[in-house]
Amino acid sequence: MNSAPFLILETGQPVASMRRHRGFPHWIRVAAGLERDQAVTVNVEAGQALPSREGFAGTIVTGSGAMVTDRAEWSERSAAWLREAAHAGMPLLGICYGHQLLAHALGGEVGDHPQGREMGTVALELHDTAGSDPLFAGLPPRFGAQATHLQTVLRAPDGATVLARSVHDACHAFRWGDRAWGVQFHPEFSATHMRGYVRARQDALRNEGRCPKTIVGDIAATPHARRVLRRFVHHARGLHGR
Numbered sequence: 001m002n003s004a005p006f007l008i009l010e011t012g013q014p015v016a017s018m019r020r021h022r023g024f025p026h027w028i029r030v031a032a033g034l035e036r037d038q039a040v041t042v043n044v045e046a047g048q049a050l051p052s053r054e055g056f057a058g059t060i061v062t063g064s065g066a067m068v069t070d071r072a073e074w075s076e077r078s079a080a081w082l083r084e085a086a087h088a089g090m091p092l093l094g095i096c097y098g099h100q101l102l103a104h105a106l107g108g109e110v111g112d113h114p115q116g117r118e119m120g121t122v123a124l125e126l127h128d129t130a131g132s133d134p135l136f137a138g139l140p141p142r143f144g145a146q147a148t149h150l151q152t153v154l155r156a157p158d159g160a161t162v163l164a165r166s167v168h169d170a171c172h173a174f175r176w177g178d179r180a181w182g183v184q185f186h187p188e189f190s191a192t193h194m195r196g197y198v199r200a201r202q203d204a205l206r207n208e209g210r211c212p213k214t215i216v217g218d219i220a221a222t223p224h225a226r227r228v229l230r231r232f233v234h235h236a237r238g239l240h241g242r
Contacts, residue, residue, distance in 0.1 A: 004240050005037070005039055005055075006032075006040070006056060006057055006058050006233065007042065007056045007058070007060070008041045008061075008062065009060070009062065009078060010023065010024060010041050010044065010046075010062050011044060011063070011064040011066065011075070011101070012024070012063060012064025012065050012097060013045075013064075013065070014193075015065070015197055015201075016200070017200045018193060018196040018197065021196075023062075024062035024095075025039065027189070028060055028062065028188045028229070030188075031229055031230075032060075032232075032233045033233065040056070044074050044075075044077070044078045045064065045074055046074075047074060050077065050078065050081045053085055057236050058092065058232070058233070058237075059090060059091070059092050059093070060092075060094075060095065060098070061082070061092070061094040061095060061097070061098025061099075061101060062096075063097045063098065066097060067151055069111055069112075069151065075101060079104055082094075082101065082102055082105040086102070086105070086176060086177065086179075086180045089177075089179055090179065090180075091179045091232070091235065091236035091239055092181065093180075093181050093183070094182040095183055095186060095188065096183075096186055098182065099182030100151055100182070102176070103153040103157055103171075103182055106160070107158055108153055108154075109154045109155035111151060111152070111154050112150060112151055112152075113149070113150060113169065116150065116208060117148075117150050117201075117204070117205070117208060118147050118148070118168040118169055119147065119197070119201065120146075120147070120194065120198060120219055121144045121146055121191075121194060121219045122145055122146075122166045123143075123166060123167070124144070124145050124165070124166055124173075124225075125164065125165055125166070126139065126140075126142070126164050129161050129162070129163055130163040130164060130173075133161075133163055135181060135231045136164070136173070136228065139228075144224070144225065145224075145225035146193070146194040146219075147166070147184060147186065148194075148197050148201070149169075149184060152169055152171065152184065153174070153184070154171075156171050156174045157174075157176055159177075160174045160175065161174060161175045162174050163175060164183075169184055172185055173185075173228075179236075185225055186225075187222075187227075189222070190221070191221050191222075194219045195216050195219050199216070
């Protein structure tokens with residue numbers, strides 16, 4: 001089996017109340033089925049330098065509480081790195097902020113969602129284009145995923161294929177070329193993670209006229225969303241060295 005490690009670009013930290021469960025890279029590594037020595041984390045938000053692409057099976061970009069539209073130095077530097085990596089054919093998976101950052105890097109448009117926040121276990125609907133996609137083929141046409149975001153991919157990059165949508169968000173997943181994906185949802189989130197996020201945002205949700213208890217009550221496990229993450233790892237390993 002290919003043993004090349006995956007690079008995880010850490011772009012932010014979970015909400016404070018969930019940090020006892022460690023950070024996004026740990027959640028991603030565990031959900032992806034990667035051993036500790038099969039992932040290398042670089043905290044780009046904290047200013048760590050982006051490494052050479054050589055020797056990595058692929059790159060996964062985490063979520064963040066930051067906003068792509070703030071154009072922070074570390075974020076723009078990471079976008080430039082991702083743009084080069086995508087054009088070089090490196091397997092890439094952007095999650096939430098990572099999804100938006102990858103779309104921005106490849107010429108798409110990111111901004112505040114006109115209808116505001118999407119949060120909780122949401123129903124994804126796959127487009128027909130997902131039927132032949134390496135990460136989504138064979139999944140049910142509708143399945144649940146965990147999501148929490150205010151910004152969104154308003155326009156996917158030119159040449160990208162939009163794979164999934166929710167009632168709230170028209171671009172919940174896209175593929176650019178044949179080795180780069182962005183997913184607005186969090187395939188690494190368990191129901192516990194999602195409940196913690198809703199509780200941390202309960203005041204904001206109430207201010208927006210939404211009921212946190214109802215959202216928490218509707219949270220469920222999302223095994224099909226997690227399969228997308230595991231399929232990325234499997235697919236990238238199969239591509240490594242080609």
